Amino acid sequence: MVLQAALEAGMDIPHYCYHPSLSVVASCRLCLMEMKVPDPKSGELVWMPKLVPSCQTPVKEGMEVRFNSPAVQQNQQQCMEYFLLNHPLDCPVCDQAGECYLQDYSYRFGQPTSRMVEEKLKNPKKDVGPRTLLYQDRCVMCSRCVRFTDEIAGTHELTVVNRGNRAEIDVFPGLPLNNPLQGNVVDLCPVGSLLDKDFLFKQRVWLLRETKSICPGCSTGCAIRIDHNEGVIYRLKPRFSPKVNDYWMCDEGRFGWKYLQDGDRLTRPVVRRGGEVFYPRWEDIPEIINYRLRKLAEQQTPTAVVLSPMLACEEAWLIASYVRALLPQAVLVASWLPVQGAEQNFPVGSPAEKARFTIRPEKCPNRRGVELLINKLGGASSTLEDLIKQVKEKKIKAAWITGGYSQRDWVSKELAAAAKELELLVMQDLYANALTDNSHVLLPSCCWAEREGSFVNQAGLIQPFERAVDGPEGTRRDGQYLYEIAGYSGLYRAEKVRERMAEQLAEFRDIYVAPDPPEHQH
Amino acid sequence: MSWKAYDRNQPVMDPQAPPVLTEAVREKIRSFFPRYETKRAVLLPALHIVQELLGYVSYQAMKEIADLLEIHASDVLDVVSFYTHFANHPKGRKTVMVCRSLSCELMGGKAVLEAVKNTLQIQEHGTSTDGQYFLVTEECLAECDHAPCLKINERTYHQVKATDVSRILADEKNAELSIARSSLFDPPGH
């Protein structure tokens, strides 16, 4: 379509109802353009007197269109006046202010005053779902949200009721907007009509900083953006990623990160020796670990490295290659796999091959990355179940176990019991559990938002993510201390480590970074 | 004012409540299925039948129609709220529709509307205290050669004078048609 092509060419064409992943309705009439058509008599190309919607007009070879003519600009200006006729102009108390296309387009294409002297229509805000509020009087009736529930979620909760300028968005009473993708309607809303209760009145958006990340919630690996300010995360938003999540993300991912701001995270390294507990400085950790592992090597203690699917590839590689350098026989083990529920395909009821979005049961971001690494590094490997047996049978006497799960109860009784048998347990995790309590060296972990690296999603795409915030006071990024333990000095940069890793393992060479959508597309 | 009529304050349906559509009504609605390619296309006929049955289309009825036609209840609500002839709130059994097209207004339609309001003591979208009458205005009844006109349910009154109104409304049989009726959109037993 012409509109998409124009946006891709960097043009700022105002539009509300058009969205590249939803059906075209051409109802906001903001993107109208002039077009040349053959004159019926002479066959010569002439400007058509009527304006046509660019969102609905396919691009054709040799076509000529324009957006800078007075007729087009007048239409834009008029539309902006109409959109604001019944709008309460309550930007000071509106969450959308700052990322609102009513504001932006009014400024860029509209006019400064409204000529309507009569009272505006009043429309109360509506509670349309557990997570979403609808401020009807800010609505521009673009119907994106309705089309989303129809075409992507397939749940049809939102609908248009009434007609004319009384038309509004609503749900059937008792059947609220309650699908697992509902947060997307807030992203889709170009104005401040649909708002996220979780984010409501929390932060002005112009204070937020954006960091590109990958959602760790499941193996889909949605491209996301972390919006944060002064070290505090306020919300997650999906990023466009044509190969992975299109423009969407699920609510589980969108709201599932809150655990990382819980106050009871592990924050300082602990060393336990013969019933005594020490709290070493981070600076001393490399030496402590080195000492302990060299001793294992000397005694040829059979050792396992348990790699969590919550680790970034780079971190897993640092641990594995470091341990293998000292203990070439070390067994590499893929850690516990959080699996929950069944695959959910959307629109609801569609088969997997036709799904436009999928929430996967594997609730971790990097199983494939860790498995790939274990495979490619070769040597001894095992499963967690076998490891437990081997520990009981004293075939494994030392282990470096990584956790990092949001599930605090991830440690099974068997694993906890087995861990007590170990001569040395180096433990990396977020929260206290049976393993951390019995570890000889405890290294607090950071969450994905506090780290950088890459995850390999279920389709095998290696997707880098950046660090948004710092961990709680006292913590250090896993990558940083692993880097130092492995004998490097300086600042840990995932990219640098990835390069080194790719020299050894070519599979990690090609990363996938989703292209940014055109600047003026929304 | 005549934007109607979707009343958001209606009680939300009770999931425990027994169904309001009898099997005979469902069968009647199903009898329209062969006429169309999709079940959804039967929505307007179904709503006509149900409104005739209940006097309005309750949320409960909307949900049951949705299940019958295999669509989401919100799609039924959408349609009910779009078309002015469907109401989602209880109303008088007899709907008085007063035409206020330009022709009727020029010929005295405003006075007729006032007379109806005064006689029934109601405003637009109101139901008379005896529960009998419901008043709406219509943009055009296509009876302009007989202006001003009004309708009581299916029956049209021509060249109504304001002074005729109380007589018309007092007549018990004022909604009965003199021509043969088709029962196509009637619920069974009506």
Place this chain on the structure above:
Amino acid sequence: MSSDFEPILMRNVGVAKAADLQVYEARGGYQGIRKALQMSPEELIDEVKKANLRGRGGAGFPAGMKWSFLPKERKVTYLCVNADESEPPTFNNRVLMESDPHQLLEGIMIAGYATRATVAYIYMRGEFTEPFHILQRALNQAYAAGYFGKKILGSDFSMECYIHRGAGAYVCGEETGLIESLEGKRGWPRIKPPFPAVAGLFAKPTVVNNVETLCCLPHIVLRGAAWFTAIGPQGSFGPKLFCVSGPVNRPGCFEESMNITVKDLIYGSKFAQGMIGNKAVKGVFPGGLSMGVLTGDELEMRMDFDSPRKFGLLGLGTAALVVFNEDTDIRDVLLNVTRFYAMESCGQCTQCREGTGWMYKIAQRISLGAGRREDLDILVETTRNMGMMPGLSICGLPDGAAFPIRTLVEKFRAEFEQHIVRQEPGKVERVLRVLN
């Protein structure tokens, strides 16, 4: 003035029991379809093209050409009969369906045969109650006599016909709004392309024709295209129904050729027979509200498809006249017109949704005697944004809203301004305070 005009479409109006099949057949009915079945669909389409039968629903698009847009290869074709006559003050379809329902049914059969339609849906506006019962009864008779169903009249042509009742929405008279409504959705018109001929009802090739257009078909088939084109001026052939209402002596529906002028329709002895009390005509909406208004000085306009443009109107529309006399307050007319479009705008496109509502608010204030000069400018500007530049919206409704409002304000601006000048000072502010 053609005094020799013989009514064709209305030949059975006033005939006793004309809605009965036997009476209709006895008066020569259902001969057109018999003749049509002897022809091939292509020959039939050619004949209708030769007759240059232009759609009577408002836009005047040639029916034969509309049919020929259907794709060559198709399994299913739907015929939708547009009986959603909602344009105030139009009632010719009602007259045709009430008085002579079989004529419409015969027309449907012919159009169905020409387009190889499998099902015909008669989309009838919800307000039509008596006409529904009459037409449904006629349809039952026609089915019983073998005019619908399988192998009609022993031919290979089979078609079902159903009446689908609307429920109060002007916009469902727009052909894609009608199709959406038939599919059980809100009547929001669709974007085009694809046009209904390619993907219409249930995404199948679909033809939508108006009642009066279809009623012409039996006569074109029986009497030939040449007969049809001999009636009326160039480009506006055939008999046409004209509705006249308002304060005239004999309001009603009249059949004539399109040679007739507005003046003749108001004053002719065969027509409305002049104004009640001999009042002067202040203005006329000659084609349904949506085409725009004529002043009392413009009554010479010929009621054909092309003349209205010369008077700043959108077109012939439904050829339904509503006349208002010298006693009418122009502000009341404006209020009535703006209200109609505000109530009936479907709410899909911005200009129409917001524009109609805004204009209604302004008209309310003006009618309360609190107008401002700039209101008149805003009204004109708003209509220009809505529809004067065609193509600003998905359907034609905002064009239809723009023309009457703009022509009213422009042609009667002096009167509006007089009211404004005579207003007591401070009235605008006071009324606003009350309204707000």
